[in-house]
Amino acid sequence: MALNLRIDPFTPQRSTLYLEGRLDAISFGEFDKQADKVLEQMNTGSTLVLDLSALDYISSAGLRSIAKARKAMRARDGQTLLVNPQVQVRKVFDIVKAVPVNEIFQNVRELDDYLDRIQRRVLHEGEELE
Amino acid sequence: MSLRSLAWRLALWVLAGAALVFVASGYLLFHLVGKQLLQQAQRESAALASQGSSLVQLRLNDITNTTRVLAAVIEPRPRNAASLIHDALADNADLAGLAAAFVPGSTAAQEAGQSPFVDRQSDGTLAHRDLFKDPQPYWNATWFQQGLVCNQGCWHPVFWSQSRHRLLVSYSAPMQADDNTIGVVNADVTLDWLQGVLLSMHLPAGTHAFVMDQQGRYLANDAVEQVGKEAQTTLLSQLSAPSLPEYANAHRLNLQGERAWMYDQPIAGTQWKFAVVVPEELIYAQVRHAFMSVLVLGALTILLLGLIVMITIRRTLAPLGVLAERAELVARGALDFALPRVRRHDEVGRLTHAFDRMRLELAAHLEELTRVAQEQARLASELDIAQQIQTALLPGPHYLDARCQNFELFAVLKPARSVGGDLYSYFMLPNQRFCFMVGDVADKGIPAALFMARTITLAKAMASRAQSPQHLLQLINDELCRNNDSCMFVTLLCGFLDVATGYMTLASAGHDPPVLWGNQAPRWLPVTSGSALGLDEAASFPAIRVRLKPGDTLLMYTDGVTEAASKTLEQYGGERLLARLGQFHDATDGTGPRDPTKFLVEDIEAFSAGHGQSDDIALLALRWNHAGLDKGTLMLDLVFPATLEKVFDTLNLCAETLHEAGIRTDVRADVRLVLEELMVNMVHHGNLHGSERTIGLRMMIIDEAVLVELNHDGAPFDPLQFGSPTLTGDLADREDDGGLGIHLVRAMSSELNYTHDEDGNHLQLRFANPTEHGHGT
Numbered sequence: 079m080a081l082n083l084r085i086d087p088f089t090p091q092r093s094t095l096y097l098e099g100r101l102d103a104i105s106f107g108e109f110d111k112q113a114d115k116v117l118e119q120m121n122t123g124s125t126l127v128l129d130l131s132a133l134d135y136i137s138s139a140g141l142r143s144i145a146k147a148r149k150a151m152r153a154r155d156g157q158t159l160l161v162n163p164q165v166q167v168r169k170v171f172d173i174v175k176a177v178p179v180n181e182i183f184q185n186v187r188e189l190d191d192y193l194d195r196i197q198r199r200v201l202h203e204g205e206e207l208e
Numbered sequence: 209m210s211l212r213s214l215a216w217r218l219a220l221w222v223l224a225g226a227a228l229v230f231v232a233s234g235y236l237l238f239h240l241v242g243k244q245l246l247q248q249a250q251r252e253s254a255a256l257a258s259q260g261s262s263l264v265q266l267r268l269n270d271i272t273n274t275t276r277v278l279a280a281v282i283e284p285r286p287r288n289a290a291s292l293i294h295d296a297l298a299d300n301a302d303l304a305g306l307a308a309a310f311v312p313g314s315t316a317a318q319e320a321g322q323s324p325f326v327d328r329q330s331d332g333t334l335a336h337r338d339l340f341k342d343p344q345p346y347w348n349a350t351w352f353q354q355g356l357v358c359n360q361g362c363w364h365p366v367f368w369s370q371s372r373h374r375l376l377v378s379y380s381a382p383m384q385a386d387d388n389t390i391g392v393v394n395a396d397v398t399l400d401w402l403q404g405v406l407l408s409m410h411l412p413a414g415t416h417a418f419v420m421d422q423q424g425r426y427l428a429n430d431a432v433e434q435v436g437k438e439a440q441t442t443l444l445s446q447l448s449a450p451s452l453p454e455y456a457n458a459h460r461l462n463l464q465g466e467r468a469w470m471y472d473q474p475i476a477g478t479q480w481k482f483a484v485v486v487p488e489e490l491i492y493a494q495v496r497h498a499f500m501s502v503l504v505l506g507a508l509t510i511l512l513l514g515l516i517v518m519i520t521i522r523r524t525l526a527p528l529g530v531l532a533e534r535a536e537l538v539a540r541g542a543l544d545f546a547l548p549r550v551r552r553h554d555e556v557g558r559l560t561h562a563f564d565r566m567r568l569e570l571a572a573h574l575e576e577l578t579r580v581a582q583e584q585a586r587l588a589s590e591l592d593i594a595q596q597i598q599t600a601l602l603p604g605p606h607y608l609d610a611r612c613q614n615f616e617l618f619a620v621l622k623p624a625r626s627v628g629g630d631l632y633s634y635f636m637l638p639n640q641r642f643c644f645m646v647g648d649v650a651d652k653g654i655p656a657a658l659f660m661a662r663t664i665t666l667a668k669a670m671a672s673r674a675q676s677p678q679h680l681l682q683l684i685n686d687e688l689c690r691n692n693d694s695c696m697f698v699t700l701l702c703g704f705l706d707v708a709t710g711y712m713t714l715a716s717a718g719h720d721p722p723v724l725w726g727n728q729a730p731r732w733l734p735v736t737s738g739s740a741l742g743l744d745e746a747a748s749f750p751a752i753r754v755r756l757k758p759g760d761t762l763l764m765y766t767d768g769v770t771e772a773a774s775k776t777l778e779q780y781g782g783e784r785l786l787a788r789l790g791q792f793h794d795a796t797d798g799t800g801p802r803d804p805t806k807f808l809v810e811d812i813e814a815f816s817a818g819h820g821q822s823d824d825i826a827l828l829a830l831r832w833n834h835a836g837l838d839k840g841t842l843m844l845d846l847v848f849p850a851t852l853e854k855v856f857d858t859l860n861l862c863a864e865t866l867h868e869a870g871i872r873t874d875v876r877a878d879v880r881l882v883l884e885e886l887m888v889n890m891v892h893h894g895n896l897h898g899s900e901r902t903i904g905l906r907m908m909i910i911d912e913a914v915l916v917e918l919n920h921d922g923a924p925f926d927p928l929q930f931g932s933p934t935l936t937g938d939l940a941d942r943e944d945d946g947g948l949g950i951h952l953v954r955a956m957s958s959e960l961n962y963t964h965d966e967d968g969n970h971l972q973l974r975f976a977n978p979t980e981h982g983h984g985t
Contacts, residue, residue, distance in 0.1 A: 103884060137884050
């Protein structure tokens with residue numbers, strides 16, 4: 079199997095998908111199946127993190143799968159964040175402008191900082207409203 | 209006037225003719241006149257003789273008559289004899305003496321008493337003597353005895369008178385009475401007198417005359433010393449010989465070697481002869497004189513004739529000489545000169561007129577010629593410029609694929625005139641395609657050159673739009689058919705070469721097939737030809753696809769090569785072309801490549817030496833070296849069914865191969881991505897009718913590049929025809945998700961080249977693989 083998937087943690091509020099190997103025309107089906115299972119259980123406004131640090135390769139089929147996942151998350155007002163894409167994968171993303179730049183993070187800490195900021199802003203807004 | 213001039217020759221011939229006629233007629237004349245002159249001289253000499261004879265006879269007649277009269281007078285009166293003879297002597301000066309001798313004892317003698325004799329003394333006085341008293345009795349003397357018996361009187365021989373000391377000759381006449389002779393009257397004349405008579409004749413100079421008695425003694429002779437002497441016996445014998453038959457009384461003499469003619473005439477009343485001697489010299493002198501006169505006259509005549517002829521001819525032909533000089537002027541190009549005045553309208557006059565007209569027309573013609581020459585020079589310079597322009601249309605005669613030296617190209621264009629209708633061209637097209645062509649416009653010269661320029665320009669303009677050579681031919685054909693009222697057409701052989709792989713597609717529009725050699729002996733490539741360009745708008749052009757092997761050479765040519773003619777009008781021909789190329793191939797095998805077009809052009813020139821080039825010649829040779837293969841490695845050459853499984857197997861294989869080849873990771877990933885996108889597309893879109901399709905993949909590595917060739921026998925699919933997808937920055941915004949793969953392919957590959965033909969789709973890809981030290985990672 080060219081693609082390995084691991085889901086950790088898997089919570090309705092925030093799930094992370096670890097991709098390892100190649101996401102291409104032969105493996106995108108597997109990815110879609112796994113992603114669908116995760117997406118079904120995500121809450122509104124939740125966050126899906128795709129950890130790409132182990133993804134060696136992505137082709138247009140894989141891009142389409144990721145785009146599909148992002149659409150699904152968008153439908154739940156959630157967000158899809160990409161973490162640590164390798165050079166090659168990042169190049170493909172850049173070429174097709176697959177994802178807004180601010181949704182790609184170099185590592186998990188950046189992601190966590192980002193998510194904390196979001197969290198605080200939400201709380202702050204909540205206080206103001208109250 | 210030189211000796212070679214016409215006038216001289218004419219004069220010379222006329223004079224020679226005249227001289228010949230003159231000599232011939234002179235010779236004849238001389239013969240006739242000479243004979244007549246001779247006869248006349250004979251007659252004159254004979255007349256002279258008879259005249260002399262008559263003269264002497266006349267004078268002698270005086271003597272004889274006187275004597276006879278005396279005899280008759282004295283006979284009856286003998287007594288008066290003395291006084292009678294005295295008176296008679298005194299009266300007649302011719303006589304030297306007179307005697308009346310009577311027969312002694314006769315009555316007359318008695319009556320006379322004497323025989324009187326009177327003679328003339330040297331002082332002129334007359335002396336008287338009686339003969340009776342002479343101591344010697346005269347009656348015994350011969351003259352008396354003979355005188356008595358010759359009744360008619362007779363002359364006696366010469367005798368020397370002692371008393372008078374001179375030679376005398378006497379005549380005696382008898383005195384007769386009654387048949388009885390009583391005596392003799394004797395008359396003496398001196399030979400001196402006779403000599404005087406002879407000399408009074410005034411003989412012509414050189415002639416001699418003499419009087420000779422019956423004994424052959426000279427009585428008179430113009431040579432005085434001969435008088436009284438005997439003539440020479442030879443003369444006498446010749447004289448007594450019979451005279452010549454043609455001339456009376458003429459004798460031919462030979463006196464001491466001197467030839468002479470003698471004419472004799474008897475003197476009547478005597479037994480003497482009168483003779484004239486004329487030396488032959490004298491007679492012929494006249495003839496010779498006449499001849500000399502004729503000769504001198506003739507020479508003068510000829511001289512005069514020559515002068516007249518010369519003057520006439522010179523005067524007549526003088527204009528000819530002037531015309532000849534003027535003609536030489538004409539030959540040197542000078543036409544402005546005076547011609548001789550025309551005196552009369554004879555041949556020379558007509559010639560002069562004609563010459564004048566000729567000069568005028570020549571001048572006009574020269575002017576025209578100069579104008580035409582200028583026009584031609586202008587045309588020639590325009591042609592030169594046209595040739596330069598045409599040459600500028602052609603790419604160079606040698607092209608070496610500089611990037612990878614995969615192929616080398618040689619080309620030659622040799623127009624038969626300044627400009628021609630043959631063409632060759634080649635140029636790179638995008639996507640590693642190399643387009644080359646050779647063409648031949650019908651007709652030659654400027655129209656063909658213009659059409660050629662149009663064709664070559666169209667070809668270059670259309671080529672980037674063309675997918676294949678057959679497509680290019682169609683595009684050119686469409687353009688050329690437009691407004692082609694002059695029905696010009698061009699045959700064109702066009703090829704597209706994939707410079708990476710050596711795949712070559714050829715299409716022909718009515719052109720001769722190309723020759724291929726290298727791994728095999730030279731042979732024709734069987735290109736099925738369409739119709740020539742410019743004639744049929746609906747024409748289509750089948751193509752053939754050939755894979756060139758390293759070392760192969762393709763030669764394209766025009767019919768100027770095969771139809772080159774030798775001096776014997778033999779054609780160069782296709783078989784010879786193949787044979788020559790075979791020789792060329794064998795000769796250059798191993799010694800390195802040489803230019804086959806140069807070799808062929810030299811061979812054709814040698815073949816058609818003496819006949820000249822009659823048609824344009826264009827040659828294009830393409831040698832496929834495939835240097836890329838030598839430097840790099842063909843790593844994969846696969847054909848597999850178009851299924852996803854096989855595609856991914858192949859992708860893995862490629863990845864491994866590239867990894868083993870040490871290709872950089874990022875390049876490997878690019879290659880994988882592009883190949884995946886393309887092959888997945890082929891699997892998804894190519895298997896239209898469900899039939900099994902195959903994908904061919906060839907991968908090779910050359911300097912700093914990975915070359916991949918994909919061949920798919922499915923439906924035509926040109927990845928380049930799609931535009932770039934709209935990219936919003938988020939794929940999730942997109943309604944449709946197509947076009948991403950192709951976008952990636954284009955972005956990832958350094959070069960991408962697509963062709964489609966009857967074998968399907970052909971994609972050539974190139975990925976830059978910069979070396980580590982060159983670029984770094």
